[in-house]
Amino acid sequence: MKFLDEAKVYIRSGDGGAGAVSFRREKFIEFGGPDGGDGGRGGDVWIEAVNGLNTLIDFRYQQHFKASIGVHGMGRNRTGANGASVTMKVPVGTQIFEEDKETLIVDLVSEGQRFRLAAGGNGGFGNAHFKSSTNQAPNWANPGLPGEEKTIWLRLKLIADAGLVGLPNAGKSTFLATCTRARPKIANYPFTTLHPNLGVATVDGREFIIADIPGLIEGAHEGVGLGDRFLGHVERTRVLLHLVSAQEEDVAGAYRTVKHELEAYGEGLADKPEIVALSQIDILDEDERRQKVAALADACGKTPLQLSAVVGLGMTEALRALRDVIAETSRDGTAD
Structure with a gap:
């Protein structure tokens, strides 16, 4: 296995799903109204130190990590599913820096240590969320918040006695x-x-x-x-x-x-x-x-x-x- 102790990686967390605009319409039901569900939350990007690795060679072949977007809300007050998160697995002793290669984000010095590098965007509210006594038929919903994106540097410092x-x-x-x-x-x-x-x-x-x-x-x-x-x-x-x-x-x-x-x-x-x-x-x-x-x-x-x-x-x-x-x-x- 080739040895690599430094790698540049692009990461992006998932956007939140949009809320839905929907109204209930059923025969023989006296009261209808808004029933648009909220969007799901976008997936996060995590990094975790694991045992059994002593090189960053995997990041020479995969340099982009993107989490899934949240599913949009739907009618009948159905909330969208959250997006799947992504976990980058690195050797113990890996340091993560901002793109300037100087600002340290986290130093993973123990097995199992995890850190969230980019949080997924929150899902938007559906129109059912905005119903009130003075506005019983809101016809708008919120879009989901965008995820975070950045370029980071991974730098490995082997841990030895x-x-x-x-x-x-x-x-x-x-x-x-x-x-x-x-x-x-x-x-x-x-x-x-x-x-x-x-x-x-x-x-x-x-x-x-x-x-x-x-x-x-x-x-x-x-x-x-x-x-x-x-x-x-x-x-x-x-x-x-x-x-x-x-x-x-x-x-x-x-x-x-x-x-x-x-x-x-x-x-x-x-x-x-x-x-x-x-x-x-x-x-x-x-x-x-x-x-x-x-x-x-x-x-x-x-x-x-x-x-x-x-x-x-x-x-x-x-x-x-x-x-x-x-x-x-x-x-x-x-x-x-």
């Missing part, structure tokens, strides 16, 4: 594939990952979701490489796992490059709890490993973890470190 960040080929996809059942593309060239991937990791009986995003390079916040458009998918995470490849000649510089891009992006990413790890350590001898661990520790101000997803070194320790931070932030009630 932990996010993987780093330069291209830092081993993020291999890490995800090793500790979860996700199967991201893995190859020995930059930008193998072209869209975010999700996986569920388990350690000591505790499950949590990990998001892997395409690698960042210097100038990503200015659109270099794949840019920073995918960083929105780690905005909601509780902790970041920053992987620095042991293949880098300057591991400290590699760390600072990604850190700078996180700070330039903003949205609190640079302030999130961060676990730093030197990955792909199976390619180093003992002396090289000590040197690069020391250089990375000086750059990040803490002792980095050491791991290799290919041979399974340090994976359990990394997952436990992520689990502990997630559990701590859950107790504190802090989440973005």
Whole structure:
């Protein structure tokens, strides 16, 4: 399935049905009079967050959502039926914006959350509604009110507990594939990952979701490489796992490059709890490993973890470190 995290959609709620102008005429009935019924209400346009979706690809093929109009009123005081509503189903974590792409309408962060985007128009009153002691034969009725129409933007921000960040080929996809059942593309060239991937990791009986995003390079916040458009998918995470490849000649510089891009992006990413790890350590001898661990520790101000997803070194320790931070932030009630 293709990944799509932004979509433009046109919506329109249903118009209300018109009221009816009708008069009762029956043989042997002494009193006639107006009996036009009211029109039905137009259908609404709703949006709902559902489980089992992680992309907006459906909205590439269907971009117009229109609810049904209300049925017109009829004689014999018959009220028209209400129009059928339309419900757009989106992944949990979807934000809905006005056409300007800046005004947030609603943020759907939990399964089953619903929001009415456009209300249907009310049905018009039939002439029976206007009968009074001074006007016993009104010959007019109200038209139904029009529905609402607008263009909206859907923007998906995946909901995960932990996010993987780093330069291209830092081993993020291999890490995800090793500790979860996700199967991201893995190859020995930059930008193998072209869209975010999700996986569920388990350690000591505790499950949590990990998001892997395409690698960042210097100038990503200015659109270099794949840019920073995918960083929105780690905005909601509780902790970041920053992987620095042991293949880098300057591991400290590699760390600072990604850190700078996180700070330039903003949205609190640079302030999130961060676990730093030197990955792909199976390619180093003992002396090289000590040197690069020391250089990375000086750059990040803490002792980095050491791991290799290919041979399974340090994976359990990394997952436990992520689990502990997630559990701590859950107790504190802090989440973005």
